[in-house]
Structure formats: C-alpha cells, structure tokens
Amino acid sequence: MFLALKEMRRALVRFGLLMASIGLLVFLILFQQTLQTGLITSFVGAIRNQSAPVLVYSVDGRRNLQGSIITPDLQNKIVAVPGVGSAGEIGQGTFSVTAGGKLTTAAIIGYQTEGLGSPTTLVSGRLAHADGEVVALASSAGDGFGLGETVVVQPGGLKFRVVGQATEIGYQASPTLFSTYPTFEQAVLAANPDARATLPAVIAVAPAPGITDAELVTRINDAVPGADAVTRTDAVASTPGVAQVQQSFQVIFVLFGLVVPLVTGLFFLIVTLQKASSLTLLRALGAPSSALVRSLLFQVSLVLVIGIGIGIALYTPLSSQTLGSIPLSFQTGAVVLWSVVLFVLGLLSALVAVRRVLRIDPIEATTGAGLGR
C-alpha cells in the first residue's frame, strides 16, 4: 500500500484527472436520474399523489387527463358496474391565469369527492372546501401561487384563493391547482364562453369491500367497452410521454455507465504498461505477484471511491434545486445503486491490467527485454 500511495502522489495530475473524470461521470448519471424523476413527477405527480385508487378514462382519452371526456351515458355505465364502492368525477383544464402579477399557465384539477381525487401530499394549509378555494403545487409558491395568494383566471377575471399547498402534484410541468368540482366548472365557463358543456375527464372509483383495485379495473373494462380503467400506479406509468422519456434516458444511462469502467480500465492498463520495468525489478527483488496485484487493486479501489465520492459531492447540492419548473430531490436509492454498480464495474475493468501484472517474468530484469511498449 505504501508503494501504491507513493506512486499516486508522484503522479497526482494523472490520478487526479482520472478521479475527476469518474466524478463528473457519476455526477452526470445521478443528475440525469434525478432529472428524469423530477421531469416525470412534474408531468404526472398530480396523478400519483391524488387519493383515488382507480381512475377510469374514456378509451379515446389515451390515459391523458387532457384528452379524456366522460359523457353522462358512459358515466352511468361505469358507476353501475358491480364492485364499485364509491365514485366521483374529476375534471381537468389548462388555463391562463394571473399570479404574482404575471400572466402564466396553470392546470386546474377539480374533484367531486374528497378521497377520490384530492391531493395526498398536503404540507401546509388545508384542502379546498368552498367555491373559489384551491390547493397549489408547493414548488410554485414563488411564482405567485403561495399560501393565501389570489390567482385570477383569464379571461373572465374569476378569482381563486390558495388555501393549502401540496408537494409533487404537478401536471404537464405547469403550476397545478386542485379544487372542488364546482370551482373547476366555473373556471371552464369563465375562460371559454363558447364552451358547450363541462364534462369530467375521469371517473375516480374505489372498490367495494372485498374487491381489489386490479379486480375492479378488469370488471369495468370488461363491462364497459368505452371505458379505460387503470389503477393509479398504471395511470402514472402509461401517461403518454412518460414511457418515452424513460426509454430515452435508459439508453443514455447505459452508455454513460459504460464510459466509467472503460476509462478506468484503460487508464490502469496504460499505467501498468508504462511502469513494467519497475514492476519487473520489484519481482526480481522478491516481491510476490500477489503483492503487486493487491497494490494495483488498492489503487483502483481508492480511485473509484474518491471518484464516486466527488460525483456524489457535486450532485448533493444540485439535487435540492429547482430546475426551471422541475423540482429535484436527492435520490438515495439511485445513489446507492449506481455507486455499487460503478464500483464493481470499475474493479472488473482493472482485470486486464491485473492480467498484465501477473504475466511479468522477473528474469527479464536482467535481460532488459519485455519492457512494455
């Protein structure tokens, strides 16, 4: 270990650059992981963190609140399915609003029944009860959606008051407001005088006692051809765009993940080749192969640990920021997983260098042959 550390100190720039490379790569991977989660949460957090266990869209809606419309006829059929314990309407619209003095966009989600569509991640204030009350996305507080503030729907001038805040209830990366159903209806009619009707986007249902969510989903889909029932979890995963984002990021993760062992393995191979003559000398003086291999693996481990540490250190302060409208969070699970994976891959990549060390023949110290490159 003594020699290993000495060598690293002598070649501080090179080892430093390697650790910097690994650190930046780890940082980028963790950062992307958080971005992906934050991006998806800002688009579908509202669906994940509302109280209805089963959501029934219209088939045409393609599991998107914006595109789904439930006609009264369809609604009656859904509610009549045996196994439905309770049901309530959920409506969604995207509106131009004035908040904090500026004109901006907000998504409004109205629910008929508390417990079937109300936000579950309240952090301050209370849920909306009366007309004109809303619960706002906590991270949009700085943009004029803070507790107690007033939001005005445009056109029309309809006023809403923020009575509560909830985290991770974003929809379509916009500031999102949850309200009772009548409030939502008023917003729709105020903003678009040409609107012919206000129909719910989704019927939220809870199963009757003794029936699971999955069973209820199957029953509704079998009984009502125009309905597309999903559990809350599936609704989140199958919202259009989510799968695409996840797939894109998957490809990126794999490739970036490969760069780390590649850079590490090649670095140690080159360094081993460059000092082949010193290693040969050590072997000639009586050092066993195992000692040289241990020294190498010690260096590899140290480099990986420090590199990964640098990556995490760069990531931590950034992970509590908000990127535009996307709030980020520190993901412990991802950090642990990637640290372990990259450490193992990095060690494995050094096997090529280990092989080279094992191939050293001490007799070459006298002949001077086989001095690496």
Place this chain on the structure above:
Amino acid sequence: MRIAWLELRRRPSRFVTATAILALLATLLMLLGGLLDGLLGGSTSAVAAQRGDLLVFSSTAEKSFVRSRIPPAQQATVAQVPGVAEVGGIGVAQLAARVPGKGPRDLADVALFGYELAPRGVPAPPGPGEAYADSSLERKGVRTGVTIEVGPARTPIRIVGTVNGLSYSDHGTLWSSADTWRTTINANLPEAGVGPGVFQALVVRVDPGADATAVAGRIDRATGGATESLTVSDAVDAIPGVSQQRSTFNQIIGVTVVIAVVVVALFFALLTVERTVLYGVLKALGATSGTLFGGVVLQGVVVTAIATAVGAGIALLLAAVIPPGTIPYTLLASRVLSSALFLLFAAIFGCVFSLRRVLRIDPASAIGGGQ
C-alpha cells in the same frame, strides 16, 4: 509538427485508447442531441413548418392554441394592418382516432389541424370530411384511402394524401379544411368549441422586406391589445414541454463536453509521460516547448476528428436502425456539426493540461542515458 504527424501514422496503436473513448463520447453527444431533436421535432414540427413570419394568438391565451380564439372580425382587422401580405387561420384538436382493422382500444393519437395557408409540404386544404395524414401515422394503419373515426363522436374523416415530418405534441398530424376542423372539434371537444368562422390562431405573412417584429407590434395595437403576435420560432418555444426538454438536455450535453475535456486531458497526459525521453532528445536537438506542444495539439485535433467521424457513423447507424415511433430520435446535420465543434474545443482545451509537463522536460535529461 511533421514529427507529430509521423508519430500518428507510424504508431497508431498509441492513440487508439484516446480515440476509442472520444468516439464513445462523440456518440453520446450526438445521441443526446438526436434525442433532444427527436423530442422537440415530435412536439413542434407542425408549427415550425408554417410558411409564415408570425403567429397571432389572443392575448390571454398564453401562446396556447387550445386557449386562444380569433373571431372573423379580428382576422379581418389583422389583414388590413400595413405590412401584412397574407393572413390565414389555423386551429388544432388533439383526439384519438379509430382505424379500421385495429382493435377497439388500439387507437391512433392524432392532431387535427384546420388551416387556410398551407405549411411547407402540405397541399391546399382538401374537401369536406377529408384530410392529409402525416406518414408517422402509417404504422397505426392511417394511410391514403382509409376512412378513420375521430374522437368519441366518431367523426368520419377520409385520408386523401400523405405528408412527411409534421407532428404536434407527439401526435401525428391530420390536415383538413377549416370547416371540417370546426365540425370535428365541436362534436368531440365541447369545452374547446369554436363558433362559425372562428380560428384559434392566425398565420401571417409579411410583405417582402418588412420587419416582422414591427408588424407584430402593429397588429397587436390594431386589435387594441386583444392579440399577442410572435414569430414562429417564439411560438415553437412556447409549446408545452419544449423549454424544459431543451434546457434539460442542453445541461446534460454541457456536462458531457466538460467530461470530454477531462478525458482528453487524462489520456494525453498519459501519452506525454510516455514520451518524456523522446521529448528530452528533441529538446536537446533544438526543439522548443512551443513546437512540441503544437505537435501535441495537432495529434489531439486529429484524434478528435477521427473520433467524431466514428461517433457520427454510429449515430447515423442508430438513426437508421431505430424503428420510427419507438424512441424519438432525429439526427440533424447541425447537431453533428455542433457536436464535432464541441469535441474539437474539448480536445484543444484538454491538451493544455500536458503543456506544463512539456514545459518542464529538461533537455539536459537527454544526456546521461535514457534511464
């Protein structure tokens, strides 16, 4: 310099490592760019293709088509504004379409546009109940001659032709006359209904030589502030999700370039160490640090050029191999070029790390044997 060049040609194996890793980074850069351009194209190509200089929304719409309304009287006002050559209405409805031969839950996502002024690649508006379909919908069975049923009201629309590369919010587009569009949206999206002659936005062509921004200002003044006129590219940027996607990916690309700098620095530092003896001899013979460092930079640039070419090759291969509609991916020439330039910058900057070591090599070390 010549010596550096000869070293590249005679000892290529020395540079293979750095080239391979840089090629991987080049591929990554172009892949990231391709994913971004694919995502953006899927959201915005229909709007970007508008053959006009300006898009006009109502001022309360926050640049959103679905929240905007332009009544016929307002459209007439806009047409009279000095500097305006032509005005055409436009509107969009995002719906699901039932396709003959596909199952009841296997619907196609479409964005139905009603238009007056044709965008690039689209013919003049077709007859009632007809539409042109984007080629991306073909894998869902939407092709010329087929009649699809759009929306919950199952409005029938017959496809009479194909257009290419026009998407909106990840939906393949249909292009129909204004009347067809109005009928469809009123039957299927009652909350977003439009009255007779009403459009969601206007496409404006300005007179040749006129300043588009100035005309935009004039339009908004002429309507008494009821409209918000902006350039087509500003309208593209305002489409939901676009700015988030762009900033996210650009940040990732930025960090990747920094990584490239560090990696080049690392592997060229390793190379320089290997050549200490050689550099000592060359310095003894009269080479200046400048000459030697210039050689290092030359090698860095050549290695980067080769890595970029390999990376571009792989990125193009991916573009050919990825089936359309699975992962959004579009490789643009501008993206390949910008990635190449970033890598070049990374190479030159990364070589700077070796400068100190090159400066420190003592020519006197050549005497006394290559210990």
Place this chain on the structure above:
Amino acid sequence: MTTVGQEQEQPPRPALEMVGVRKIYKMGDEEVVALDHATLMIGADEVVALLGPSGSGKTTLCSIAGGLLAPTAGSVVVGGQDITGYNAKRLAKFRQETVGFVFQSVNLVPFLTARENLLVVDQLGRRTGKAARDRADQLLEELGLADRRDNLPSQLSGGQRQRVAIGRSLMNEPQLVLFDEPTSALDTELGEQVMELIRTEMKSRGTAAVVVTHDERIVHYTDRTMHITDGVLHA
C-alpha cells in the same frame, strides 16, 4: 606592411572556450559542486577526449558546453558565440544551429527512418527542405548507410544506429560535436570502428569534437586528452 591583394589570415576561432565555469546543485540543505572552475579551450578542428570516472562531472561539463545546461558561474563561448546568458529559447536555437550531439543510449526517434532521423534537426529549425534532404542522403552515403535509409531504428544493428546518430549530429554543420560515451554500449571491435569513423568525419570536415568517456582505450583516436575528477579539470 603589404596591403595590396593579400588577405591577412586570421587564426580560426576556437570551437569552445570555457572560463571559470562552475555548476552547483542544491540538494536540500547541502550544496553539491558538480563542476569547479573549469577552464578550457578547444581549437576549431580539435578532437578532444574528456576522461573521467562516473560522477566526475564530465557529463555536466559536456551539457554546459552544448548549451543544455546553464552554468552557475563563468562564461561559455562556442564558435565565437557567447552563450553564457542565454535563456531557454535562445539556447534551443543555438543547439539547432551550432552544436551536434551523439548521446550514450542512442536516442534516435523510434518511429522515424534513418533518413528522417537525420532530417529532424532541419525540421525543427531552418527548414531548408531539399537542401537538407540532399545533405542527409550524402551523409548516409558517406557513413555507409545508403541502403538502410528507409529502415527504422529497430531494424538496425547497434553500430548502424550509432552511425545514424553521428550523421544526425553533422546535419547542421556544427561548430562543435559532443559525444557522450559513444562506445560504452559496443564491444571492443565495434567501438574501435566507431571511433575510427568519428575521427575521420571530424577531421575531414574540420569540425571540433569533445568525446566524453571513461574508456582509456579510445584516447589514441583523439588529439588531446583532458582528465576530470570530482568536478575539477586537469589539463
């Protein structure tokens, strides 16, 4: 005094003049005197042996003479050029134009052919192009390496590599060539061949040379021998 049509012959300038040259290294708190008040003069076409055991300072003296190292004190004049105060850049130029080196471990550039190794100096410096190429070919011919000119050093024998190095040292028509232990890596017979060659080449061109060595056997190839021990020069 005759003035018409008769040029006064100037005595040729000495190839090397060192006066009171000292080189002191600081090792921690101690001072090591590698060279102590070395004074010498080498004529324009003299071939001189510098004999001394290892650690005697002969390499240091050679380095200073060749402009590879700056002295701590004293003056160094090579071919009439006072290089004592030169900075690194000017020394580099000086080495390009005025001196030739043949190092102990024959330091040819491993990926260049024999011919290209000769052309290295020209490419680093004056870039005379065709003139240099012609000169290189001529030198290779003289050194008996004409048929080896496209060979890499790995394809040449030890003696052949030594001859390439000698050729390189003569490319810039130097005032002074410095040979550092030219025969230490060669067996006796080969060593003698190389020294024979050195003498021939230097004398035919009238170029001065300093041959640094610890090998007593080769001194009879040189005009004069200087001894050095522990940094002190004995004439």
